[in-house]
Amino acid sequence: MYNFPNLIDTWDQSVLHLRDQGPDLNVSEFDYSLWALVHQTGTQAPDLIRDSFDLTLETIEFIVSRPIEDMELLASGTMLSFTMVADESNFLKILGRRDYNKLVFLSRDDHHEYDAAYWLLMNRQASKDLMRTTQIFGVGVDLARAVANATDTQLRHLAITSQAKFVLRFDQALIPQILENSNVLSNAHLKRVVQSMRNRGGRAL
Known part of the structure; x- marks a missing residue:
């Protein structure tokens, strides 16, 4: 694995090979706000987040155990982490x-x-x-x-x-791996990109 100064930009760039455009700040800020909502609401009402975002209580417990600032490490400016299911x-x-x-x-x-x-x-x-x-x-x-x-x-x-309910576009089991390897480009980050590109509303394209 290789070290990079800003991991989220690194894996974003792997998507940008498809289109010669940079990450969009509005997209990344909205994605960050969704992760922050999961973190903040999950602290007080984990069952609500489980039902609204289709996350397991174990995943929610892990997310809320991290500083809310870490949620920015999960946000992307090229592909939203969540999509609506409907x-x-x-x-x-x-x-x-x-x-x-x-x-x-x-x-x-x-x-x-x-x-x-x-x-x-x-x-x-x-x-x-x-x-x-x-x-x-x-x-x-x-x-x-x-x-x-x-x-x-x-x-x-x-x-x-x-x-409509929001659903994660990649396997939630990757979340701990992504956050715990925030300074390296790991297989978890690459899997996230591939799964997000293939999945729409929780269904493979």
Whole structure:
């Protein structure tokens, strides 16, 4: 194994060989926020995190045992660690409707902020590059295109009306190996990249 000053950038670069673009700060910050949510909520309500992110209690216990700053070591700017688990056709149906609530911004519902942020981030990425968006989020090109063409109001309406569970895109057994080898490029990091590229919503592409 080889030492690198910044491991997350190193394994990100292995993905970037597919596309000549750098990691996106908005993507990495959102990914970090999801890991931080798992860490923070897992401390108080591990059962909720188990059900919402499909993680075992053993994995959650390990995560919360680490400093919250370590969660940044798990975040990536090229592929989100988590993807939504749901039938994409349902999202497409909702986005295809024109009778959505155009006053959704008046509904102050903090429970859907992460969902809204997820869709708005996808919109920003898909507006620039559809195929890269399918890699970042682990979604199909039809959904990426529909999200790119949607308005902010439509996406916030989608976040409120269609809830989906987040699921890890790689084997959670790799998490301890990644964190415990944060200064080296290990097989765990390479497996993470390969598994994340192959899996969409917990299902192999």
